[in-house]
Amino acid sequence: MAKILALHGPNLNLLGHREPNIYGSDTLNDINTRCETICTEAGHEFSSLQSNTEADLINRLHEARVDGTDFMLVNFGGFTHTSIAIRDAILAAEIPFIEVHLSNLYAREEYRHHSYFADIAVGSIVGLGAQGYELAVHAAIKKLEN
Numbered sequence: 001m002a003k004i005l006a007l008h009g010p011n012l013n014l015l016g017h018r019e020p021n022i023y024g025s026d027t028l029n030d031i032n033t034r035c036e037t038i039c040t041e042a043g044h045e046f047s048s049l050q051s052n053t054e055a056d057l058i059n060r061l062h063e064a065r066v067d068g069t070d071f072m073l074v075n076f077g078g079f080t081h082t083s084i085a086i087r088d089a090i091l092a093a094e095i096p097f098i099e100v101h102l103s104n105l106y107a108r109e110e111y112r113h114h115s116y117f118a119d120i121a122v123g124s125i126v127g128l129g130a131q132g133y134e135l136a137v138h139a140a141i142k143k144l145e146n
Contacts, residue, residue, distance in 0.1 A: 002070040002144045004039055004137065005095075006032065007057055008050035009077030015102075023102045026130040034130075035073070038137045044144070046137075054083060061089040071140040072097035073133060080105075080115045087116045096143065098136040099124040 008028060011018060016027035032048045039046035049060045057076065064072065072090075074097050079086055090097065097117075104127030105112045118124050122143060125132040 002044045002141075003068050004035075004044055004046050004071050004073065004140055004144075005060075005064055005069045006035060006046070006048040006073040006075075006133070007060060008048065008075050009057060009079050010052040011077055012075060013050050013052070024129045031130050031133050035133055035137045038134060039141070042141050044141065054079060054085060057086055058089040061086070061093045064095055065093040069093075069095055071095065071144055073100055073136045073140065074098070074117065074121075075100045075102070075133075076117065080117060081111055083116060087120070090117065091120065096122045098122050098139060099126075100132045100136045101126040102129050102132060103127060 012028050015023055015031070016025055028050055035048070036046040049056070051057050057079070072095050074090070076083065076086055080101070099115065099117050099121040105115070106126070115124070123139065125136050128135065
């Protein structure tokens with residue numbers, strides 16, 4: 001049994017209510033519940049953390065480094081484009097991860113086109129809405145099985 005962790009950054013707690021034309025109508029709870037179901041059915045454990053603060057995400061990455069986390073799904077929201085500190089923490093964790101974004105970053109404002117995590121991720125899924133998380137869980141499980 002592997003441990004898969006999803007980390008959700010700022011404002012993702014507002015999913016389902018915030019700009020549904022961009023982010024869809026699914027809530028973060030809906031997304032986490034589907035990811036947990038996929039993991040459980042495959043015999044794996046799923047956990048998640050959403051935080052609007054950089055420090056909470058960094059602290060959870062430090063915990064993941066030693067708590068047996070095997071794989072991560074990350075959507076650091078706006079921190080994707082700004083946080084060298086989270087990049088350093090994810091590198092220190094030494095845990096493979098897939099970067100997920102609900103919207104297509106490359107079809108939005110230019111400042112959203114750069115990710116501090118894409119070059120160190122196993123892969124990135126962007127622009128597929130909530131389904132992107134489900135695809136990421138399936139890909140993570142496949143990676144873990146190989």
